[in-house]
Amino acid sequence: MLFLELVLCLVAALVSLVGTYLAIVEKDLLKAVVFSALQSTAYAFIYYLLMAPDIALVYIPVAVGLYPLLLVIAIRKCGRFEEV
Amino acid sequence: MDLETFAKFVINVVAVVLVLNAAIALYGLLARPNLLKKIIALTIFSDSINSFAILIGFRLVKGFENPVPPVITSVPPSESYARWFLAKSVDPLPQALVLTAIVINLAVTAFLVALAIQIYRVSGTLDARTLAYEKARRGEER
Numbered sequence: 717m718l719f720l721e722l723v724l725c726l727v728a729a730l731v732s733l734v735g736t737y738l739a740i741v742e743k744d745l746l747k748a749v750v751f752s753a754l755q756s757t758a759y760a761f762i763y764y765l766l767m768a769p770d771i772a773l774v775y776i777p778v779a780v781g782l783y784p785l786l787l788v789i790a791i792r793k794c795g796r797f798e799e800v
Numbered sequence: 801m802d803l804e805t806f807a808k809f810v811i812n813v814v815a816v817v818l819v820l821n822a823a824i825a826l827y828g829l830l831a832r833p834n835l836l837k838k839i840i841a842l843t844i845f846s847d848s849i850n851s852f853a854i855l856i857g858f859r860l861v862k863g864f865e866n867p868v869p870p871v872i873t874s875v876p877p878s879e880s881y882a883r884w885f886l887a888k889s890v891d892p893l894p895q896a897l898v899l900t901a902i903v904i905n906l907a908v909t910a911f912l913v914a915l916a917i918q919i920y921r922v923s924g925t926l927d928a929r930t931l932a933y934e935k936a937r938r939g940e941e942r
Contacts, residue, residue: 718864719803722810729817736821736844740828745836752840755821759851762814766858767869767890771898778906783843790836790913794920798834799927 725765732758743798749787753780803864815855822848835916835926839909846905850898857894862887870895 735755742748756779763772801809825848828841861867870892874881920926923934 718807718866721866722807725814726810729814733817733820736824736848739844740824740832740837740841745834745840748837748840752844755844756847759847762851763854766854767867768854768857768895768898769869770871771854771895771902774899774902778902779843779847782906783909786910786913787836787840790839790917793917794836794926798832798837 721765725762728758728761728765731755732762745791745796745798746788749784749791753784756780756783804860807860807864811855811858815852818848818852818855822852833928835919835928836913838928839912839916842912843905843909846901850901853894853898857891859890 732755735751735758739748739751739755742751756775759779760772760776763769763775822845825841825845829838829845832838832841859867865888867890868885868888870889872885877885916926919931923931925931
């Protein structure tokens with residue numbers, strides 16, 4: 717079923733593009749972290765569909781768990797909104 | 801559209817999307833004032849580059865069936881299994897490199913977050929423009 721895999725890969729790539737754009741444009745840093753986690757989930761799907769399941773297993777806890785944890789701790793200490 | 805054309809189209813679209821993601825993240829890294837936003841953009845940038853390496857390691861196998869992950873499941877492999885594996889497996893080298901790079905990126909991000917918290921404690925802001933202005937002002941006073 718290469719066709720289904722390719723369609724899912726296309727959808728994951730487009731979701732990651734939207735997630736990246738929203739994460740960079742968003743002024744609220746907490747929302748930006750959530751959009752960044754969305755983009756990371758789409759990347760994990762792309763890794764799995766491009767036949768790298770070991771990378772996906774490492775990438776999901778790091779990019780959806782630990783990056784947002786570190787950044788949320790920093791946002792709690794340093795203030796939530798970005799001044800423009 | 802047959803399967804070969806569609807597969808090549810999808811791979812090209814994914815490559816273009818990854819380059820666009822890297823470009824947007826680079827814009828965020830250079831043009832956004834907040835240091836935490838810069839750290840978020842840096843993680844997105846490095847992940848895009850890692851995904852590009854994985855995409856280069858992918859290949860379309862003969863007959864357009866699913867390729868298999870580069871993991872040998874029968875040890876020691878028989879000759880027929882080794883031939884089948886050679887014909888269907890994707891490239892394992894970029895995957896090994898990316899696995900290392902993800903872990904290193906985690907350590908670098910933890911270090912940068914610690915630096916950002918320390919900068920906030922010392923100067924009370926995370927805005928790069930304010931920090932540069934304060935630095936220039938202190939340089940004039942000396």
